[in-house]
Amino acid sequence: MRTTVAPAGATVPGLEHHTADVNGTTLHYVSSGTSGSPILLVHGFPESWWAFHRLIPLLAAQHRVFAVDLRGFGDSAAADDAFTSAVAADDLHALVAGLGAGPVHVAGQDIAGGTLYRLAAEHPEDVRSIIATEMGLAGFGLEGFADITRGGSWHIGVLAAPGIATMLLSGRERELLGSWAFPAMTAVPGSVTDADVEEFARTYARDGGWNGAVGLYRSMLAEGEEFLDRASTPLAVPALAIGGSGGTFTFDTLAQVVQGPVRSVVLDGVGHHVALEAPERMAGAITSFLDGQEQASSSITSVP
Numbered sequence: 623m624r625t626t627v628a629p630a631g632a633t634v635p636g637l638e639h640h641t642a643d644v645n646g647t648t649l650h651y652v653s654s655g656t657s658g659s660p661i662l663l664v665h666g667f668p669e670s671w672w673a674f675h676r677l678i679p680l681l682a683a684q685h686r687v688f689a690v691d692l693r694g695f696g697d698s699a700a701a702d703d704a705f706t707s708a709v710a711a712d713d714l715h716a717l718v719a720g721l722g723a724g725p726v727h728v729a730g731q732d733i734a735g736g737t738l739y740r741l742a743a744e745h746p747e748d749v750r751s752i753i754a755t756e757m758g759l760a761g762f763g764l765e766g767f768a769d770i771t772r773g774g775s776w777h778i779g780v781l782a783a784p785g786i787a788t789m790l791l792s793g794r795e796r797e798l799l800g801s802w803a804f805p806a807m808t809a810v811p812g813s814v815t816d817a818d819v820e821e822f823a824r825t826y827a828r829d830g831g832w833n834g835a836v837g838l839y840r841s842m843l844a845e846g847e848e849f850l851d852r853a854s855t856p857l858a859v860p861a862l863a864i865g866g867s868g869g870t871f872t873f874d875t876l877a878q879v880v881q882g883p884v885r886s887v888v889l890d891g892v893g894h895h896v897a898l899e900a901p902e903r904m905a906g907a908i909t910s911f912l913d914g915q916e917q918a919s920s921s922i923t924s925v926p
Contacts, residue, residue, distance in 0.1 A: 667732055673731075676901035680902065690717060705834065706841045711741045727912060728753065736760060756868050762878055
């Protein structure tokens, strides 16, 4: 069941907020745009759908746009200890079916990579193309970011350890996001505002607010061997890799799991949070890619 609801937190003009009861949970998502091919935006960490609030109006001029809060994130229902990237992928499959908009262009970033990969591999009928931003996969180097002896980040181990995130981070959401997470990974001054931090912190501060991130990071540390096996059957789907501070890391990852050519765009001077830091440039890259895909599809269908 899908329901239009009033926003629980921040919003922008032209968006509608909805909930959908799918796969034993309730997902919150926003929608905008009335025509064109559909795009499903999937956030990473430490984010929610709000990561795309500047990008959505730019894409909605030509596309129907949906931006979801994954289970355990934003204003979607809390996740339990059994939450994994596999559960998240099943949630998205059910959401796409419920929207009646599939197949969709799936645009995801950061720790959502495992979820997107599973969705495309297990439900190819749902996915028109993959647009990956600052995204890696277990088995293809992503685990290296958990190794603090080689420049990795402490937060991955904290989130993956049972009970530790709730113990250490609850009540410190605003300080953690505003003083460490976004400043450490953002290159464009002023692109992440105090209001942005407040909106993200609002949702992580709710009861069980860290559980979604815990489930995805725990999955990332466990699914590498599985993904390497899956890669023996490459995804037959058009793909775009968008890099900021990660450079070509996203492209290098996609090139190992996608059958055809992967288009790569690296935005110089932009950090990890591309949709917040450079929404116009990101929208331009996505629109150009999708225009090319739709022109190619049109030329194929018009051949006698």
